[in-house]
Amino acid sequence: MDALITEAKNGDKEAFVRLIRMNKQSLYKTAWIYLRDEQDIADALQNTILSCYENIQRLREPKYFKTWLMRILINECKDILRQKNHAAELDDFAEGVHCEELNLCEWKQLLLCLDKESRKIVELYYFDEFSVKEISALLEMNSNTVSTKLSRARAKLKKVIRR
Structure with a gap:
């Protein structure tokens, strides 16, 4: 390349x-x-x-x-x-999202529990497959901040799924 x-x-x-x-x-x-x-x-x-x-x-x-x-x-x-x-607003996911356990509508609802910034980071990381370093450059954030927000978002999503 x-x-x-x-x-x-x-x-x-x-x-x-x-x-x-x-x-x-x-x-x-x-x-x-x-x-x-x-x-x-x-x-x-x-x-x-x-x-x-x-x-x-x-x-x-x-x-x-x-x-x-x-x-x-x-x-x-x-x-x-x-x-x-x-x-x-980042309420919708990009096309092509696949998950064996949740359908697209369920994913949309699930991500609504996150703040906009965390939602954006989760979408860029999981659905657009950007690295933490790339996300930090794109969003002009420190890599550690992106990692922390991603980790907190995962924890929150796990908590919501387990309810």
Whole structure:
């Protein structure tokens, strides 16, 4: 993947397109978490891809491409939310959530017991498969804070499930 990123930084348009295709599902899911509106998601994705294309030479470390790309997307989502002057709700999960014991509706209800920030961390960790380090970069939080919030959210979810 580093070679592909280097090619894109050197102006290879096809390499850039391949990078975006490799990350399109994560981009969509993250935009959905913030915006939950197809038109807003499309705008955020379009602006993110354009910004990434125009600024890819600024990326210092190829290994952080996905984190950098997601940070651009999150900033775009926040801009859209500011323009619409409303707060994002994270009551719905991204598509494709699977669990043998709970269906999607039950997961939605279960996550409602968490505060918004913890819900966002749980979704990014379990459903978008980001590492604690990546989440801390995306949300501009200390890694220890993310770990603590994730641990507390797990404990709370276990407690609710056992009732």
